[in-house]
Amino acid sequence: MKVDLHTHTRHSRDALLRPADLIERARSAGLDRVAVTDHNHMDGAREAYALDPDLIIPGEEIDCLDGPDLIGLFLHEPIPAGLPAVEVAARIRAQGGIVYAPHPFAYLREPAQRAARVLVLADVVEVINGRAFLPVWNRRARRAAQAAGLPMAAGSDGHFPHEIGGVWTEMPPFRTAEEFRAALPQARPCATRMSSPFVHVVSISVELSRRARRLVTRQPGLQVLPAD
Secondary structure (H helix, E strand, O other): OEEEEEEOOOOOOOOOOOHHHHHHHHHHOOOOEEEEOOEOOOHHHHHHHHHOOOOEEEEEEEEOOOOOEEEEEOOOOOOOOOOOHHHHHHHHHHOOOEEEEOOOOOOOOOHHHHHHHHHOOOOEEEEEEOOOOOHHHHHHHHHHHHHHOOOEEEEOOEOOHHHOOOEEEEOOOOOOHHHHHHHHHHOEEEEOOOOOOHHHHHHHHHHHHHHHHHHHHOOOOOOOOOOO
């Protein structure tokens, strides 16, 4: 199976992909499963799963109190941001989910310290992140996963349609979280196309635009056109 374990929809603060468009793009790219992992909530995952439950793995990317991000796969309920990573991992497992460590070294501040906090918690490590514009970030993730004896995977981290399909994980077929876990030792991260560093500029622009819109709409007497 070809599986993208890290994607975002417009329900993330810095993305524009509609869940329906993500599904269409994933199907056309030949992906068999896609994890929807929006930042700090599951609205996009739930919407996408309702449209195509055979394709979508419900998940969430959670901002942890101590710096790193963690992704929960096969979640039923969202996990709030701002908790310590160890508690986030415990809450993921309490739902029967999988603890996925995304881009463990792709941080501008304290990358080694942040990676160390999640590698001891992870069930699987993302060693190819499609948006990791410094190749050393992915190389360090691979070396760390190998040293820890952890399964390795890949995700596009796609926020826009053109990013979907360039990065994926090949692994045996699965349906449930238990079957996914059993297949992890045979997972193989793959990539044919990485995202341009400029996608981060676009994502930042999207986020800033939304923040500005919220500020304007709070001002009495002002009208703002809908985003969509």
